[in-house]
Amino acid sequence: MGVLSEDIKDRIKAYIPRYPRKQAVTLPALHMVHDEYRTVSNEAIVEIAELLDLHPSEVHDTMSFYAFFKTDGDKLGQTRLWVCRGLACMLRGAYELIEHCEKKLDVHCGHTTKDGKITLEFAECIGACDGAPACLKNDVHVMNVTHDAADKLIAELKN
Amino acid sequence: MATFEPTLLARIAKPNSGKLEGYRNDGGYATFEKVLKDKQPLDVVTQVKDSGLRGRGGAGFPCGLKWTFLPKDHPGPIYLCINADESEPCTYNNRILMEKDPHQVLEGIMLSCYAIKSQCAYFYIRYEYGTAYRTLQAAIDELYAAGLLGKNIKGSGFTLDIFLHRGAGAYICGEETGLIESLEGKRAWPRIKPPFPAIEGAFRKPTIVNNVETMACVTQIMKKGNDWFKSLGVPPDPKNPRDAGSYGPKLYTIAGHVNEPKCVELPMGVTCRDLVEKHGGGVWKGRKAKSVNPGGLSMGFIDVNAPLKGEDGKTEYDIPLDFNGPGKVGCLGLGTAAICVVDDQTSMVDVLHNVCQFFSHESCGQCTPCREGTGWMLKITDRLRRGLGRREDLDILVDVADRIGIIPGTTICGLSDGAGWPVKTAIRKFRAEFEAAIKDGTKSAYTKLQMAAAH
Numbered sequence: 001m002g003v004l005s006e007d008i009k010d011r012i013k014a015y016i017p018r019y020p021r022k023q024a025v026t027l028p029a030l031h032m033v034h035d036e037y038r039t040v041s042n043e044a045i046v047e048i049a050e051l052l053d054l055h056p057s058e059v060h061d062t063m064s065f066y067a068f069f070k071t072d073g074d075k076l077g078q079t080r081l082w083v084c085r086g087l088a089c090m091l092r093g094a095y096e097l098i099e100h101c102e103k104k105l106d107v108h109c110g111h112t113t114k115d116g117k118i119t120l121e122f123a124e125c126i127g128a129c130d131g132a133p134a135c136l137k138n139d140v141h142v143m144n145v146t147h148d149a150a151d152k153l154i155a156e157l158k159n
Numbered sequence: 160m161a162t163f164e165p166t167l168l169a170r171i172a173k174p175n176s177g178k179l180e181g182y183r184n185d186g187g188y189a190t191f192e193k194v195l196k197d198k199q200p201l202d203v204v205t206q207v208k209d210s211g212l213r214g215r216g217g218a219g220f221p222c223g224l225k226w227t228f229l230p231k232d233h234p235g236p237i238y239l240c241i242n243a244d245e246s247e248p249c250t251y252n253n254r255i256l257m258e259k260d261p262h263q264v265l266e267g268i269m270l271s272c273y274a275i276k277s278q279c280a281y282f283y284i285r286y287e288y289g290t291a292y293r294t295l296q297a298a299i300d301e302l303y304a305a306g307l308l309g310k311n312i313k314g315s316g317f318t319l320d321i322f323l324h325r326g327a328g329a330y331i332c333g334e335e336t337g338l339i340e341s342l343e344g345k346r347a348w349p350r351i352k353p354p355f356p357a358i359e360g361a362f363r364k365p366t367i368v369n370n371v372e373t374m375a376c377v378t379q380i381m382k383k384g385n386d387w388f389k390s391l392g393v394p395p396d397p398k399n400p401r402d403a404g405s406y407g408p409k410l411y412t413i414a415g416h417v418n419e420p421k422c423v424e425l426p427m428g429v430t431c432r433d434l435v436e437k438h439g440g441g442v443w444k445g446r447k448a449k450s451v452n453p454g455g456l457s458m459g460f461i462d463v464n465a466p467l468k469g470e471d472g473k474t475e476y477d478i479p480l481d482f483n484g485p486g487k488v489g490c491l492g493l494g495t496a497a498i499c500v501v502d503d504q505t506s507m508v509d510v511l512h513n514v515c516q517f518f519s520h521e522s523c524g525q526c527t528p529c530r531e532g533t534g535w536m537l538k539i540t541d542r543l544r545r546g547l548g549r550r551e552d553l554d555i556l557v558d559v560a561d562r563i564g565i566i567p568g569t570t571i572c573g574l575s576d577g578a579g580w581p582v583k584t585a586i587r588k589f590r591a592e593f594e595a596a597i598k599d600g601t602k603s604a605y606t607k608l609q610m611a612a613a614h
Contacts (some may be wrong), residue, residue, distance in 0.1 A: 021362055023343060026344030026345075027324070028325070061346060066329055086517065089503075090513045091499070091501065123516055127250065128254075129415075130251060134418065149452045
């Protein structure tokens with residue numbers, strides 16, 4: 001029994017005709033698996049490799065380049081909350097905001113709260129400098145995040 | 160003076176500016192349909208080349224000229240890759256275009272693909288731009304439904320597919336060959352050039368990599384003509400035979416210590432001072448600017464108070480932001496035209512540490528000078544901000560910054576060059592401040608923070 005559902009396998013296969021080589025589906029496949037299972041397990045790597053006619057080490061090689069993906073034994077929480085630490089955000093209070101969120105959530109960046117709700121991360125510039133300091137809620141920008149706004153956002157995500 | 164009417168940003172405030180219907184009502188895709196009917200691909204290449212359009216991604220390479228590097232009469236496939244990995248710190252102009260007026264960008268892609276005889280465009284967009292990704296996907300779906308994408312578009316015989324491809328949070332994917340490697344499903348390690356992508360790019364086929372704003376410019380050039388485009392900006396410097404000029408409108412993004420951080424469209428060549436004081440609402444909290452980063456971190460820093468040689472009363476703050484301006488004050492170039500303002504209450508040590516943190520984090524690790532050099536610079540700046548700086552540190556920093564990125568030669572891509580410029584410009588221009596910090600053992604206020612990233 002594989003770890004990937006038939007649905008996700010079909011979605012991965014649907015990407016194959018877009019590219020002249022199957023290997024190009026590696027990133028889309030990793031994203032789909034990561035979004036759904038909150039991690040890319042070693043078994044999932046083997047199954048992605050089978051779908052794309054690759055060796056598992058080729059998929060792992062690509063994946064390990066992008067620190068983005070959580071690997072075997074590590075798992076994302078329900079929401080991934082990134083706090084930007086780019087220069088524009090740093091100048092407008094990003095470090096204090098990261099500190100505030102770490103204290104509020106009682107985790108360091110890169111870790112998930114005990115209830116599994118929020119994974120906190122720092123990000124390099126997320127391109128939301130017109131709303132600095134900014135956060136990324138999964139892949140959606142949250143602008144002008146004061147400490148109060150962060151508290152509200154966290155309360156919402158914990159709910 | 161007549162106020163400047165924006166073109167690239169003309170539609171962004173309209174309700175539903177991202178929808179096909181609204182874009183059509185504003186005359187959208189009429190240019191593309193006309194070009195399909197009346198013009199040959201070479202006509203489009205020639206017009207874009209003659210317009211003087213230089214790429215908006217950072218390097219400023221003439222767009223039409225790049226297109227002519229493709230092999231003649233190639234049997235295909237030829238690919239167009241759109242670089243929407245916009246990750247240069249303080250830059251967000253492409254995000255605004257993609258979120259608010261995706262069809263303007265897509266029409267430019269369609270025109271460009273027609274010009275370079277490509278039937279397939281890969282739109283590589285950074286993961287962090289989720290809203291832009293979904294807006295673009297909805298726009299592309301509308302185009303397929305309307306018969307403007309797909310096989311034999313409007314009976315013209317021209318076929319085109321556009322596929323979005325999401326990145327995974329790596330700055331290096333904005334380097335064109337890193338982008339191609341990433342698209343192919345590999346580690347985003349930039350390739351040794353030559354061969355340049357136009358000869359051997361994505362999937363070993365001829366490939367053009369263009370920036371999002373460049374595509375929007377192509378749309379407007381084909382719509383409004385070269386006379387309009389060349390009526391804006393700065394003509395080539397007659398004393399410099401290698402200068403290709405800085406024509407056209409440009410999206411400038413303003414960030415950092417200003418009252419109104421925002422993206423504005425202006426004719427190329429606005430001064431740094433005007434951008435901050437007029438368009439950005441001035442420096443925040445009634446303070447004064449100390450330094451400005453003109454064009455993304457890789458370009459370096461200007462000293463707002465340093466006088467310009469031979470120009471009475473003017474300072475580095477008054478340099479024009481065209482392709483040549485920042486170079487006149489020791490910066491690398493215009494870059495992404497993103498400016499970030501640092502006020503006079505902020506320590507340059509903290510600023511530089513943040514910059515070094517970024518490049519060290521984002522170096523792909525392929526070339527030793529960059530991988531090690533960015534790490535050294537981070538270690539040294541970290542020592543400085545902890546009040547443990549040594550006398551020789553500043554010279555070491557400048558030395559490393561001067562040596563790690565001399566292309567061609569030391570590294571495969573330009574990342575390390577970009578990592579060096581902010582370090583050498585900050586230290587050369589603010590040396591007294593760094594020296595004082597070392598002498599006094601000043602500790603950065605940030606070192607009190609407990610957060611993970613502080614260690």
